[in-house]
Amino acid sequence: MRNQVFFYFFLFAVLNAKGQYDSSLSVNKRIVHPESYSASLGMLQEMQLLREQNQYLIKKISALEVEVARIQQNQNLNFLMLGVExxxxxxxxxxxxxxxxxxxxxxxxxxxxxxxxxxxxxxxxxxxxxxxxxxxxxxxxxxxxxxxxxxxxxxxxxxxxxxxxxxxxxxxxxxx
The missing domain is CATH 2.60.40.1930 (Macroglobulin (MG2) domain)
Incomplete structure (x- = not known):
């Protein structure tokens, strides 16, 4: 057991107020096998991908809300031109x-x-x-x-x- 190296960490994510993921490493889980370490790196990469996708979707929804507001304004103007509210x-x-x-x-x-x-x-x-x-x-x-x-x-x-x-x-x- 003296020659065996242990890595301790646990990946967790917290959704902050802006809807973005904050990731951190915390020492509380023992990983003995190298394949476990590479699996954890895969989780980190997946979390980064999810964070990027989330930010993209937030931007896309914001742009859509602006477009919906523009459409509503244009359509309501058509009725107002007819004198009907x-x-x-x-x-x-x-x-x-x-x-x-x-x-x-x-x-x-x-x-x-x-x-x-x-x-x-x-x-x-x-x-x-x-x-x-x-x-x-x-x-x-x-x-x-x-x-x-x-x-x-x-x-x-x-x-x-x-x-x-x-x-x-x-x-x-x-x-x-």
Whole structure:
């Protein structure tokens, strides 16, 4: 046992307030075999990759939120040019993210401007699903995750063919 070298460390990660991973080494686990040491290095590399992916996704979501706000502003201007100020509200789907189903709730006070629809697009801008001829007033529509692949989607509340409000939803990987 005198010639045997022991390495002590344990990898752990903490999600800080900015949503980034902080990794540290702590002395509290004995590693005897060299393959265990290389496996730990693999974990470190995987943690770094996950940290980079997380930062990329945070930047992408921020850019999407800006784009959604720009679309909402442009669409609301179209109604204002007609002299009609729509009374609509789109609430965040719940739960979000989800694996099986989620509920999108909206309120449309005046549907004299046309029918109410919900349009859902993937992150590439491809239309994935439309729910047409929905009722006005306060209404909740259930979305089944089986109709979609896991991923991030933008859903729009559409009134008379105009996008009024938009939100982002996340469907996590569905268990089989």
């Amino acid at each position: 729509p009374k609509v509200e789109l609430y965040q789907n719940a739960p979000n993210p989800f694996q099986s189903s989620s509920v999108i709730t909206y309120r449309v006070e005046d549907i004299s401007n046309g029918s109410v629809s919900i349009w859902i697009y993937d992150m590439r801008g491809n239309e994935v699903r439309r729910y047409e001829n929905l009722p006005g007033g306060l209404f909740s529509h259930r979305i089944n995750a089986k109709e979609f692949k896991a991923g991030t989607y933008i859903y729009h509340l559409v009134l008379a063919g105009q996008i009024m409000k938009s939100k982002i939803m996340l469907i996590s990987k569905q268990e089989k």
